[in-house]
Amino acid sequence: MGWQKKILRVNLTAGTAASEPLNMEWAHEYLGERGLATKYLYEEMDPTADPMGPDNILIFATGPLTGTMASTSGRYAVVTKGPLTHAIACSNSGGKFGAELKYAGYDLMIVEGRSPEPVYLHIVDDEVEILPAEEIWGTTVWHTEEHLKAKHQNPLLKVASIGVAGESGVRYACIVNDLHRAAGRSGVGAVMGSKNLKAVAVHGTRGVTVKDPKAFMQAVRETHAMLADNSGRKGLTELGTNDMIDSMQEFGGLPTENFHKVQFDGVGKINPGAMQATGPEGHRNLITNKACFGCTIACGRIAHINKTHFTIVNRPEYRHASGGLEYETAYAFGPLLCIDDIDALTYAAFVSNEHGYDPISFGGTLAAAMELYEMGVIGKDDTDGVELKFGNAEALTIMAEKTGKYEGFGKILGLGSKLMCEKYGHPEIAMHVKGQEFAGYDSRALQGMGLGFVTSNRGACHLKHDVFAEDMEDQTGKGKAKPCKDSQDKIAMIDSTGLCLFTTCAWDVPEFRRQIAAACEGDDWTEERLIEIGERVWNVERMYNLKAGLTAADDTLPQRLLEDPAPSGTAKGKVSDLPQMLPEYYEYRGWTSDGEPTTQTLQRLGLK
């Protein structure tokens, strides 16, 4: 009930696939998705192992509400050790793949070992085949999905796959499902590639049931109505996540020119207004919005590129519609690189989906490369003759292709900003936490966000905490530790349900509790218990990272955000207050001053 109570365990070294019962004790302590997968990773894998080696394990995990009529029920998470950060990687995705895996009868799929040859998994309920992937190895995500549906004569297959980026070990390669949704961050696609696993194609007919259908449907009707009436939800539906670009511009928190600036003059050319405007040639970037599985928000953007644009003028194969600009992509290809060409941005977004890599980390790495180029550290000899200057839209589109195809300077960009800048002797240019590039929020203007970036267990990430309201009200670090920690725990719980974080525009813990309580066995689903699950998940992630060799020294920001004041905007003249916030955060978490959970904290969470 809620859970399918079954795991699919695939060992690619041995070439075996078998199901086993889900550990229900763990399910009650960690729910599902992010939390439950974290527990399995922590128990089954040596955290010191090479993330790209056969000893790493790759877990696809659904939650107890995945595949139900709860709004946004399409989420699944991929949990593994990440090659970008050498820390725990946890990336979740929407689309339709996650629900399909659950319908096939599995809460989790654990992939172990490494296949001697490229393979893909074909799963139809209990029938699981490990099949040769030589026909699709070296091809794109888009081709792979089309090929597998045709080969198996099954248009109902849902496919999650990697492109050449993942096959080649681009450290921020992602796993793309349903053409343009992705478990995007921390290089989970590179891990999949290291296992010689090209794709997972699944069709499920088993269905999902809940404990108390009547109570569950009552909760579903009411929580759907809350979303329907909510103004934040309406904004996401009508404008998409890129609405944020105008807010960040106005606030002065929009990282620009590799964090030298916090505002970008070209925002009006790449914001939702620009996406919805009809140009002089009659072209409109945005076609429609689109939902992931079960989602009543539908923030996804479907767009197309102006057919006269230089990127596709002679390439009709890119004239179709596909996943368009969301905020993070718009930021990482736009302001961060000082590019305001909406068609170039949309093209690069298509290419990042087609070849399977994270646009945030790619944009962050390209921004660092542009700075190295402008400093004269690298030149045209390094960049395959491309003038890698800020503002050069063509450079973005060329490097997007090269990285996706793992060619030329794209191989260097595939290292991520940290390793690339170390290679060229300028580690200070790389804007990252724990090796992972920043999402589109400046830590000097949004202090709590900065603390969240620093303490996120997968490196700089905007999705693991929510201190937004507090940051908007007050541009100092004062009082940010508590909302940062509290929201991290809450979101760790939400990420373990199978639902999407964006529902929090209208819902809070009681709404999640109500749906979990009606769906999952057991009668003691209190709000306190759910929050404790979130805190438990957070601490297990932290313990994993400590065992992997990370320390409090990794909980820091680049020098640029700690020493160079924001040049404009609301936080003009400010640097990050991290030195004040971090000790307060550790204390509030019940951790030592070295950032380690105390025995008392571990005991309280049942971890010792």
Added chain:
Amino acid sequence: MQKSLLIDPAKCTSCLQCEMACSLEHTGAFNPARSRIKIFEFEHGAQAIPYTCTQCAEAWCLHACPVEALTRNPETGAVELNESTCVGCKVCTVACPFGTINYVPETGKVAKCDLCGGDPKCAEACPTDAIVYVDAGWTGYDRMRDWAVRTHAEPRT
């Protein structure tokens, strides 16, 4: 008054709430594989089109059934299946020009949309009104009004 499902693909976001609602009503589980209404996506999701049985007045499936397992519900206008009579011969699936009646291997019977006895769950679940349940004689009403407004002239004074 007989009612009919009215589908507007332009409003569909492909969330599949309808498929889950349909399968819950008919099988007791959330299971799009068993839904009688299906969403079809084209061009990377630029178009999403719901499709299901239109309850033909002269229903090919009903006429083809050799055991009279398919009958018309006079109240709703739906062609309904009597599962205990159905022998799973699948002749109706051959007869239907639209593909909206299908064999279900798990049950050994066919399945088709029955308008949930007059309370279609797909329409209830649709968050964008891409699927609504309206007067069967006036499914064109809104479109007619949209065209009417284009001919709108200034009111007479």
